[in-house]
Amino acid sequence: MPSGNVIRGSRIGAAPERPTERYEPAPRRAVTYWCRNDHVTEIRLAVDAEEPAVWDCPRCGLPAGQDAQNPPGRARPEPYKTHLAYVKERRTPEEGEALLAEALAALRRRRGRE
Numbered sequence: 358m359p360s361g362n363v364i365r366g367s368r369i370g371a372a373p374e375r376p377t378e379r380y381e382p383a384p385r386r387a388v389t390y391w392c393r394n395d396h397v398t399e400i401r402l403a404v405d406a407e408e409p410a411v412w413d414c415p416r417c418g419l420p421a422g423q424d425a426q427n428p429p430g431r432a433r434p435e436p437y438k439t440h441l442a443y444v445k446e447r448r449t450p451e452e453g454e455a456l457l458a459e460a461l462a463a464l465r466r467r468r469g470r471e
């Protein structure tokens with residue numbers, strides 16, 4: 358049997374890691390965040406790093422804050438508003454009633470003429 362194409366042992370790990378090269382991890386502190394769903398997230402920050410006020414909960418995606426009793430509210434303050442919601446912001450109910458009465462009166466006048 359020919360044996361010329363037998364793969365010989367190759368050098369694995371020819372470039373070994375240098376075990377002498379150590380690094381000291383920066384000192385860390387734990388910061389805990391709570392989301393509205395009572396998920397607790399602990400992140401570790403470098404001691405001199407400023408902690409973010411809000412951290413996205415990795416479990417549900419809601420923003421989590423550092424106050425367990427008062428987690429932050431909605432992720433986006435104004436996620437979606439209907440047209441009616443915008444109108445209600447601009448007009449009081451009384452104004453709305455007046456506008457409606459006015460529109461109805463105009464409609465009745467037009468119908469009365471037809």
Ligand SMILES: [Zn+2]
Nearest residue numbers: 392396414417
């Ligand atoms: Zn959560």
